[in-house]
Amino acid sequence: MSLAVFGMRSVFSLPISLTANWVWRITQLRPSEQYISATRTAVLGLAVIPAWLLCALLSVSLRPWHHVAAHLAVLAVFGWIFAELSLIGMSTVPFTCSYLPGKVHVQVLFWSFMVLLVVFSLASSEVEMPALNNPLQYTSIIIVLIITAVGLYAFNRHRAKSAVIYFEELPPELITSLGLVSGPISMVSSRAGTNAPSKLM
Numbered sequence: 390m391s392l393a394v395f396g397m398r399s400v401f402s403l404p405i406s407l408t409a410n411w412v413w414r415i416t417q418l419r420p421s422e423q424y425i426s427a428t429r430t431a432v433l434g435l436a437v438i439p440a441w442l443l444c445a446l447l448s449v450s451l452r453p454w455h456h457v458a459a460h461l462a463v464l465a466v467f468g469w470i471f472a473e474l475s476l477i478g479m480s481t482v483p484f485t486c487s488y489l490p491g492k493v494h495v496q497v498l499f500w501s502f503m504v505l506l507v508v509f510s511l512a513s514s515e516v517e518m519p520a521l522n523n524p525l526q527y528t529s530i531i532i533v534l535i536i537t538a539v540g541l542y543a544f545n546r547h548r549a550k551s552a553v554i555y556f557e558e559l560p561p562e563l564i565t566s567l568g569l570v571s572g573p574i575s576m577v578s579s580r581a582g583t584n585a586p587s588k589l590m
Contacts, residue, residue: 390440390468391506397436398475401428401483410485410556421480422549428483429476429545437468456521463517466534473541480552487557 404410417424444464448457520526 390437390444390464391471391509392502393436393440394432394468394471394475395502397432398479401431401479402481402486402488403484404486404488405484407485407487410487413482413485413554414556417554420550421552421554422546424482424554425476425480425545425549425552428479429472431483432472432475433468437465437472441465441468459521459527460517462531463534466531466538469538470534470541473538473545476545477541477548480554481556482554485556 441461441464445461448461451457516530520530
């Protein structure tokens with residue numbers, strides 16, 4: 390599910406429908422909050438729900454049923470958290486923003502994400518497996534996850550109210566200093582100014 394969500398987030402930044410860029414610019418009649426909310430719906434519908442349904446289908450033959458249902462509930466909340474995390478810092482309409490090539494190192498990010506995914510999966514399984522047989526521990530885990538998801542949702546919703554939709558990725562403006570000292574330059578200029586009249590005379 391995490392691969393599906395963040396993979397979808399990476400795909401959203403590609404300019405697949407760049408020709409529709411100008412259409413969104415001249416027809417943005419609604420606040421930015423609704424555009425970001427539509428992006429959240431797209432992430433949930435195209436990444437979270439299909440991954441959750443696939444896990445549910447693969448869990449049909451597993452027993453006992455209450456363990457399967459408990460795991461699917463945890464997975465659904467995790468999907469919500471992943472979706473909210475993918476929206477942090479995103480203020481574009483999917484597939485409509487220009488893209489600067491070479492900005493993202495795909496291979497480095499992919500393998501780094503895979504290593505973190507393995508570590509996270511092993512750690513979460515060690516916490517979840519005992520909780521499936523302990524209702525109190527399972528309830529506390531669900532409550533913590535739901536509070537985290539609601540907090541991320543509130544943060545994204547508050548940020549979306551003041552967000553500005555952008556359509557062009559521009560390179561950062563870098564101002565490079567030559568490191569020249571102003572002292573000698575001013576002395577040379579003052580000497581040149583004092584000598585100029587004498588040469589003319």
